[in-house]
Structures are given as structure tokens and as C-alpha cells.
Amino acid sequence: MSHFDRNQPCWCGSGKKYKKCHCAFDERIEALRSAGAIVPPRELIKNEDQIEGIRRSAKVNIAALDYVAEHIRPGITTQEIDRWVYDVTTRCGAIPAPLNYEGFPKSVCTSIDDQVCHGIPSEDVVLEEGQIINVDCSTILDGFFSDSSRMFMIGEVSPEKRRLVEVTKRSLEVGLSQVKPWGYLGDMGQAIHDFARENGYSVVREIGGHGIGLAFHEEPWVSYVSKRGTEMVMAPGLVFTIEPMINMGSDEIFVDEDDGWTVYTEDGLPSAQWEIQVLVTEDGYEILSY
Numbered sequence: 684m685s686h687f688d689r690n691q692p693c694w695c696g697s698g699k700k701y702k703k704c705h706c707a708f709d710e711r712i713e714a715l716r717s718a719g720a721i722v723p724p725r726e727l728i729k730n731e732d733q734i735e736g737i738r739r740s741a742k743v744n745i746a747a748l749d750y751v752a753e754h755i756r757p758g759i760t761t762q763e764i765d766r767w768v769y770d771v772t773t774r775c776g777a778i779p780a781p782l783n784y785e786g787f788p789k790s791v792c793t794s795i796d797d798q799v800c801h802g803i804p805s806e807d808v809v810l811e812e813g814q815i816i817n818v819d820c821s822t823i824l825d826g827f828f829s830d831s832s833r834m835f836m837i838g839e840v841s842p843e844k845r846r847l848v849e850v851t852k853r854s855l856e857v858g859l860s861q862v863k864p865w866g867y868l869g870d871m872g873q874a875i876h877d878f879a880r881e882n883g884y885s886v887v888r889e890i891g892g893h894g895i896g897l898a899f900h901e902e903p904w905v906s907y908v909s910k911r912g913t914e915m916v917m918a919p920g921l922v923f924t925i926e927p928m929i930n931m932g933s934d935e936i937f938v939d940e941d942d943g944w945t946v947y948t949e950d951g952l953p954s955a956q957w958e959i960q961v962l963v964t965e966d967g968y969e970i971l972s973y
């Protein structure tokens with residue numbers, strides 16, 4: 684590379700000179716690529732302006748889930764949750780990302796007990812004491828995407844279900860401890876898988892997390908049954924979700940044939956999921972939505 688090129692503006696759009704911005708980054712990427720690693724293409728690496736946009740989107744995302752957390756209770760329908768998420772999101776000037784996404788009819792996913800994910804809110808589904816529910820909320824603000832989900836326990840739930848919800852939440856922390864610049868997504872995936880199995884649970888294989896930020900679902904696809912030292916390199920500026928689905932019984936799942944969306948456990952045992960959105964930074968990570 685010539686002296687001229689090194690003094691040109693960086694490809695990331697920061698406005699800084701290349702040599703002062705992503706020059707060392709590119710050298711490291713190239714070394715990893717020649718050693719056979721999967722490295723992120725440039726379009727996945729977010730610059731400061733994009734990160735700021737995603738942070739603002741994530742604030743709305745968090746506000747919608749906070750509203751759900753304050754109001755969810757036995758006796759309400761999942762349609763009411765959909766309405767809350769729609770109202771909070773649109774009042775903030777944002778759009779619920781699921782609405783009309785590939786034909787999805789609602790603003791949020793609500794998945795109860797043996798529903799693994801992508802449950803469709805309905806007037807006919809009334810929350811009952813003892814259920815566990817995942818509320819998965821995704822937001823678009825000014826073209827920037829955010830995505831996170833939480834579990835809620837409705838009234839008193841059984842110790843077995845409570846433990847599933849808590850272990851699943853802790854699995855995110857276990858996964859996060861592996862998120863560091865220049866590590867591999869498989870470091871995170873294996874840590875979550877090992878932790879779930881140590882606790883007697885299984886991890887869904889077919890559905891995973893994803894890159895996110897300028898689109899709802901970007902590369903890479905993120906597995907939580909992957910192996911240490913494999914999958915994409917976590918380069919600084921990469922944004923992705925950690926959202927393992929952990930089953931009390933077997934890892935087998937199926938999709939509801941009638942609605943085409945709702946995913947269930949094959950054995951009818953409960954499944955739990957928490958989701959956060961993380962940015963890989965120069966010295967670790969930043970949680971964007973949770």
C-alpha cells in the first residue's frame with residue numbers, strides 16, 4: 684500500500700486517515716484470513732455514527748420491554764403485550780421490526796412454555812399463573828435495528844421452570860465472558876452449550892442469533908452449539924445478538940404448520956430464551972440492548 688493510500692480517508696466512514704483508523708485492523712484481518720479464519724467483511728464493521736444510531740434504537744427497544752415488565756400479569760392476553768410494544772415503539776418515533784417482516788402479522792413475538800420462539804400474539808391467548816413467557820422485541824429507529832428479549836414468570840411458577848429461566852439468563856453471562864476482540868464466535872457458543880448441558884438442559888441447534896444494526900438479520904448467523912476457535916472472528920465493530928434457546932428436555936423442535944411461525948419443543952417440555960445485542964469493542968464488549 685502506497686503512502687498516498689494510507690493518508691486517504693478510512694473506508695469505515697470515520698473521516699479519519701486510514702493509517703490512523705482501520706489500517707492495523709486490516710493487517711490483523713488479513714493475517715487471520717490467510718491462516719484460514721472466517722473474518723467479517725467490511726460492511727459488517729460499524730463506525731461511531733452507526734453505533735450511535737443503534738444505541739438510540741436500542742433505547743426504544745429497552746423502553747418497550749421495560750413497559751412490558753411493569754405491566755405483564757396473569758389475565759392479560761398476548762394481544763395486549765403486542766399493543767403495548769406497538770404503542771411505546773411508535774410513540775418514540777420508531778417501528779416494530781417484526782410487523783410485516785416476511786409476513787409476520789404482529790409487532791412482537793410472545794412464546795409461552797413449550798413454545799421456543801416466534802409465537803404470535805393473540806386475543807385468544809390469556810396469560811395464566813405458572814406460565815413462563817418470552818417477549819422478543821425488535822425495533823427500527825431511523826433505519827437502525829435493535830433486538831432483545833426477556834423471560835417473564837407469570838405469578839408463581841414451578842421451581843423447575845424458574846430454574847430453566849434463571850440458568851438461561853446466566854448462560855448469557857457465561858457467553859458474554861467469551862466476547863472479546865479477535866476471539867471467535869465459537870468461544871461464546873461452546874461456553875453457552877457447555878453451561879446448559881452441565882445444568883441438564885439442551886440447546887436449540889436450528890435457530891440462532893445474527894448480526895444486526897443496519898438490517899434486522901445480518902451476517903453472521905450465530906450458533907450456541909458451536910465449537911471454541913471456530914466461526915467468525917469477533918472483530919471490533921461487529922454487532923450481533925446472543926439469544927440461546929434452552930430446552931428443559933430434548934433439543935428437538937418443530938414449526939406449527941397452521942401459523943407457519945410458532946416453534947415448539949418436540950417433547951412438549953418448556954423452553955426459555957433471553958436475548959441481548961452486543962458490540963465488540965477494542966477492549967471487550969458493550970451491551971446495546973437487553
Ligand code: MF3
Pocket residue numbers: 780781782784785787791792801819820821830926
Ligand atoms: N427477534 C427475532 C429474532 O431474533 C425475530 C424473529 S422474526 C419475527 O430473529 F418476524 F418473528 F419477528
Ligand code: CO
Pocket residue numbers: 830892893924926958
Ligand atoms: Co434476534
